[in-house]
Amino acid sequence: MKKKILVVDNHPVMLKFMANLLEKERHEVLTAKDGVSALHILKTYTPDVIFVDLIMPNINGKKLCQIIRGMPNLKDAYLIVLSAVAIEEGEDFAEFGANACIAKGPFNKMAQHVLYALDQSDQRRSGDLAEKTLGGEGVYPREITRELLSVIKHFQVILEGMAEGILEITPEARIVYANPISIALTGMPEEKLLGSHFIELFSETDRQMIEDMLKTMEGKPQTISEESTVNLHGKQIVLKMVPISRDEHTTVVILNDVTEKKRMKAQLLRTGKIEAIGTLAGGIAHDFNNLLMGIQGNISLMLLNIPPTHPHYERLTNIEKMVQSGSKLTSQLLGYARKGKYEVKAIDLNQLVEETSYTFGRTRKEINIHRELAEDLFPIEADQGQIEQVLLNLYINAADAMSGGGDLILKTENVTHNRMKGSLYDPKPGNYVLLTVTDTGAGMDEETMKRIFDPFFTTKEMGRGTGLGLASVYGIIKAHSGYIDVDSRKGQETTFRIYLPATGAKRKAQRGESEKQHEMTRGKETILFVDDEDMIIDVSQEVLKTLGYKVLLARGGREAVEIYEKNKDKIDIVILDMVMPNMGGGQVYDRLKEINPNIKVLLSSGYSIDGQASEILERGCNGFIQKPFNVKQLSESIRSIVESA
Amino acid sequence: MDFTKLAEDLGLDEDEFWELVELFLETSASDLGRLQSAIDRGDIQQTVEAVHSVKGAAANLGFEEIYELAKGVEEKARENSLDGVTEPVRIIKEKCDLIGEMFRAMPV
Ligand SMILES: Nc1ncnc2c1ncn2[C@@H]1O[C@H](COP(=O)(O)OP(=O)(O)OP(=O)(O)O)[C@@H](O)[C@H]1O
Numbered sequence: 001m002k003k004k005i006l007v008v009d010n011h012p013v014m015l016k017f018m019a020n021l022l023e024k025e026r027h028e029v030l031t032a033k034d035g036v037s038a039l040h041i042l043k044t045y046t047p048d049v050i051f052v053d054l055i056m057p058n059i060n061g062k063k064l065c066q067i068i069r070g071m072p073n074l075k076d077a078y079l080i081v082l083s084a085v086a087i088e089e090g091e092d093f094a095e096f097g098a099n100a101c102i103a104k105g106p107f108n109k110m111a112q113h114v115l116y117a118l119d120q121s122d123q124r125r126s127g128d129l130a131e132k133t134l135g136g137e138g139v140y141p142r143e144i145t146r147e148l149l150s151v152i153k154h155f156q157v158i159l160e161g162m163a164e165g166i167l168e169i170t171p172e173a174r175i176v177y178a179n180p181i182s183i184a185l186t187g188m189p190e191e192k193l194l195g196s197h198f199i200e201l202f203s204e205t206d207r208q209m210i211e212d213m214l215k216t217m218e219g220k221p222q223t224i225s226e227e228s229t230v231n232l233h234g235k236q237i238v239l240k241m242v243p244i245s246r247d248e249h250t251t252v253v254i255l256n257d258v259t260e261k262k263r264m265k266a267q268l269l270r271t272g273k274i275e276a277i278g279t280l281a282g283g284i285a286h287d288f289n290n291l292l293m294g295i296q297g298n299i300s301l302m303l304l305n306i307p308p309t310h311p312h313y314e315r316l317t318n319i320e321k322m323v324q325s326g327s328k329l330t331s332q333l334l335g336y337a338r339k340g341k342y343e344v345k346a347i348d349l350n351q352l353v354e355e356t357s358y359t360f361g362r363t364r365k366e367i368n369i370h371r372e373l374a375e376d377l378f379p380i381e382a383d384q385g386q387i388e389q390v391l392l393n394l395y396i397n398a399a400d401a402m403s404g405g406g407d408l409i410l411k412t413e414n415v416t417h418n419r420m421k422g423s424l425y426d427p428k429p430g431n432y433v434l435l436t437v438t439d440t441g442a443g444m445d446e447e448t449m450k451r452i453f454d455p456f457f458t459t460k461e462m463g464r465g466t467g468l469g470l471a472s473v474y475g476i477i478k479a480h481s482g483y484i485d486v487d488s489r490k491g492q493e494t495t496f497r498i499y500l501p502a503t504g505a506k507r508k509a510q511r512g513e514s515e516k517q518h519e520m521t522r523g524k525e526t527i528l529f530v531d532d533e534d535m536i537i538d539v540s541q542e543v544l545k546t547l548g549y550k551v552l553l554a555r556g557g558r559e560a561v562e563i564y565e566k567n568k569d570k571i572d573i574v575i576l577d578m579v580m581p582n583m584g585g586g587q588v589y590d591r592l593k594e595i596n597p598n599i600k601v602l603l604s605s606g607y608s609i610d611g612q613a614s615e616i617l618e619r620g621c622n623g624f625i626q627k628p629f630n631v632k633q634l635s636e637s638i639r640s641i642v643e644s645a
Numbered sequence: 646m647d648f649t650k651l652a653e654d655l656g657l658d659e660d661e662f663w664e665l666v667e668l669f670l671e672t673s674a675s676d677l678g679r680l681q682s683a684i685d686r687g688d689i690q691q692t693v694e695a696v697h698s699v700k701g702a703a704a705n706l707g708f709e710e711i712y713e714l715a716k717g718v719e720e721k722a723r724e725n726s727l728d729g730v731t732e733p734v735r736i737i738k739e740k741c742d743l744i745g746e747m748f749r750a751m752p753v
Contacts, residue, residue: 016665106704107706108656
């Protein structure tokens with residue numbers, strides 16, 4: 001019976017012999033000199049019998065057999081391996097799908113075996129694999145040693161285990177080897193991938209570049225870098241093409257998927273930008289607070305000197321209120337700049353959530369607030385005022401997104417750092433309290449979501465939103481060593497997740513005392529007032545004098561130390577600015593403390609407390625007051641320090 | 646070497662035999678060139694591949710001496726050594742040249 005036959009062998013002598021032999025028997029024969037051409041032929045030709053040489057460059061016989069067996073139209077083809085290697089290695093050729101194996105040897109013997117095998121192919125029942133090894137008896141004793149094979153296997157294991165995709169291509173850019181990763185990266189089954197054109201894997205736009213690089217290699221490796229990645233199956237890929245100098249016929253291509261890495265980089269860049277703007281914002285807020293301080297001081301002085309019946313009295317108190325609003329604004333900026341961490345103590349987040357949401361609910365009746373608060377929630381170490389600010393900002397945003405009413409779901413739970421898996425940040429291990437704030441509002445698109453933490457980013461109409469709400473939320477959470485992320489889609493719910501580290505402290509979480517009523521109390525002690533800004537010195541001096549204090553002034557750190565050294569017996573308390581050129585508040589404090597270990601110092605700053613200020617407080621400094629302060633706040637702070645033992 | 650007998654032993658008619666010999670000479674010439682430069686470079690892997698190709702075809706065509714020599718070189722190389730392979734390679738070339746001469750002397 002006439003058969004359609006394909007012979008694959010890399011030796012021309014073998015191909016010629018087989019073709020002659022089989023044609024004499026009136027079969028239809030095609031030959032291929034390697035796996036790539038074989039796969040090419042098999043696209044249009046469906047043979048009944050295929051002879052495959054086991055050891056070939058590029059795609060070896062074993063691989064080729066496996067691929068052929070995977071092709072639906074060839075599953076009944078009779079596969080005959082030509083080699084002594086299968087016998088040598090003790091390898092079962094049936095394992096890779098062959099029906100028979102013929103040992104290579106003198107042509108007369110081989111001719112017998114080939115014809116016998118063809119005969120067998122007629123008689124076998126379909127699906128019956130692995131009949132016989134023919135001619136295995138000693139034509140080629142120990143032809144290829146185990147050593148050689150084991151070296152090859154060794155490399156095989158390495159290639160298959162690599163994290164990079166590895167492809168080997170011919171000078172015509174046909175793929176002849178693909179490791180598992182590269183198969184995954186291309187998203188193509190191996191039998192399709194092998195033999196296909198390398199350049200055609202990529203999109204039109206990238207092809208020219210890759211082709212040019214392959215052409216201009218001249219024996220040197222070429223790289224497509226992370227800056228100009230190519231697109232492969234929806235992934236961003238870095239390519240390295242290495243010519244194998246040993247034989248100028250092949251090129252090894254190393255593929256690296258950098259999609260995730262690039263995404264992370266972009267995010268980090270964004271985080272860096274937020275940080276930089278934060279520093280800038282903090283600086284502006286600081287200067288602004290000093291200005292407000294000057295205004296506040298002048299008003300305080302005027303108010304001290306006129307009776308409430310004075311025609312200007314009401315206007316002045318109005319201005320004072322506006323200064324307070326201004327200072328709230330800067331405190332938001334400072335929160336964003338993370339300079340605002342102050343008065344940290346163990347607090348119960350549940351209690352805060354309950355109180356704030358209750359108050360908030362009364363102002364927005366169209367919103368249903370649901371609370372799912374965990375029992376036994378870990379306490380957190382935090383500044384109560386700032387966390388309240390965070391909560392309110394989130395509530396307000398949620399409510400704004402639900403103009404027609406909706407649900408606001410507040411949830412707290414105890415979690416560990418494991419819950420943040422897969423996020424950009426690398427959380428410190430430990431217990432966290434997770435607060436989720438979900439609303440059923442308008443949601444937002446990708447673009448908006450990317451920018452919501454940027455200061456001054458707002459989608460609200462002019463005059464309605466400052467764009468500082470979430471920026472300060474971000475700053476505050478960071479300052480508390482916490483993490484924040486958001487999940488949303490246009491037209492769907494929005495969920496903010498905030499992780500705050502649980503405190504290890506056993507002490508019961510307590511609620512902060514409500515703000516004390518500041519009393520304007522007079523005194524007659526002597527105060528050394530240290531600040532580098534004339535405007536502040538002027539008004540503060542006036543204010544302090546009006547309150548009854550005797551005031552010494554220093555316009556810088558060094559001067560402060562000098563004056564204190566001379567007058568240490570007279571001076572009862574020092575009011576010390578944190579941020580000064582040359583010698584800053586911290587240094588000055590240490591020098592003063594050396595002169596008098598029992599010195600009483602009130603720190604003041606246009607920044608609210610930051611790491612530096614809290615350090616000084618930890619070293620024994622007695623208090624902190626944030627500019628702009630009014631007369632009441634100042635007198636109260638002074639009294640509480642002076643009167644403490 | 647008695648080529649007529651060789652062809653007979655292989656079950657080939659003479660035309661076919663000479664056709665295969667011609668192919669063998671062509672392929673071996675390039676294999677041997679590759680082999681020599683691999684040996685000069687000390688490239689074991691290439692040496693094995695090139696000499697393996699010569700050896701296989703020699704066995705097919707019953708060129709026993711070439712087969713044995715090539716086998717020796719291949720085994721040596723597989724033990725990671727190229728010591729003393731120059732001589733057998735030279736002899737292989739000589740034998741091939743001889744076959745070439747006989748081929749060209751053939752009455753066409
Ligand atoms: N829950 C939410 N649902 C939908 N969009 C939101 C939500 N929260 C914030 N956004 C979007 O993020 C933007 C920035 O919010 P952010 O709080 O920083 O400023 P704002 O609310 O616009 O101004 P302000 O803080 O002065 O009220 C908002 O303008 C809005 O587009």
